[in-house]
Amino acid sequence: MLNENIKRIRKSKGLSQEELAIKLNVVRQTVSKWENGLSVPDSSMLIILANELDTTVSELLGEPVVEPTTDDLKILSEKLEVINLQLAKRSITKVKTIRWILISLCAVIVVIFIALASMNSFYLNWNYNDPELAVAGTILHGFEFLFVRLAPIVFLTSVVGVVVTYKKR
Template identity: 65%
Template sequence: MLNENIRNLRKAKGLSQEEMAIKLNVVRQTVSKWEKGLSVPDSSMLVSLADELDTSVSILLGETVLEQCLNEGDLKSISEKLEVINLQLAKRNEMRIRIIRYLLTSVCTIILVLFVAFAAMRSEYLTWDFNNPEFAIAGTLLHGFEFLFVRVAPFIFIGSIIGIVFTYKKR
């Protein structure tokens, strides 16, 4: 909700991300991350953002309020809501990392299984009678796949291992 409100209000004022970033003394990528929901502004930046967008912090956070004045209780409420949003973002990022880790592990497993299968086959298809067109096509395809696989798969395997290690890296 916050990210959509920031984007919609910025566009309604006719500001680009770059112009908004300059007004808030941040880089354009920061505004982009807020609008994509990848991060949230801290409470003081949220107040500045609301001022620049000519709205209240509560409206940015998705609430309809009657009173436009911020007091100490409102700041505490805003901080609590930002904490909830940050926890949600952290959970989403952790889930993405977990999915990436499982995909990379699956790639490694598939590569190992295919290497074992090719080793067990021992290029048996090369002894087929290639005068038969069906065997010729199948044998050529198998040989071409094995040829490319044996040369490319080690790089993919190493890249996947590095990716798995990076997903376990402490932040």
């Protein structure tokens, strides 16, 4: 049945054995063997053959193609609707999670700013001749230096992110 279907579909497309062979990157004799039932294409070649002939592998193999009924279409559309609702819920949950992470980041930045402002760089009065205090003071000063410069950018970016996640879709 495969050999007859290949020949019938090839002829209906107006292709010669040579033209089909060129499209499939095989020799003409290979197509001839398929059509005469002397050999069959392997599974990967069957897929390529079906694509070149604008048909399905099932049709090439002679399996009846069942047209979907309206009941099948209704069931399929209901399943797709359920999947779409699940995806929408997942998307909303993801947006809410991102929003709360950004709000938390803003809160942490504000708390650290308040803590640093209330400390008023007290570590600058330490005795830096003591190596342990020197290291701790340097670390605190480096943290404060970087934080004061980077935190406003991160804070504003987080605020914009929160506003964007509240935007109506």
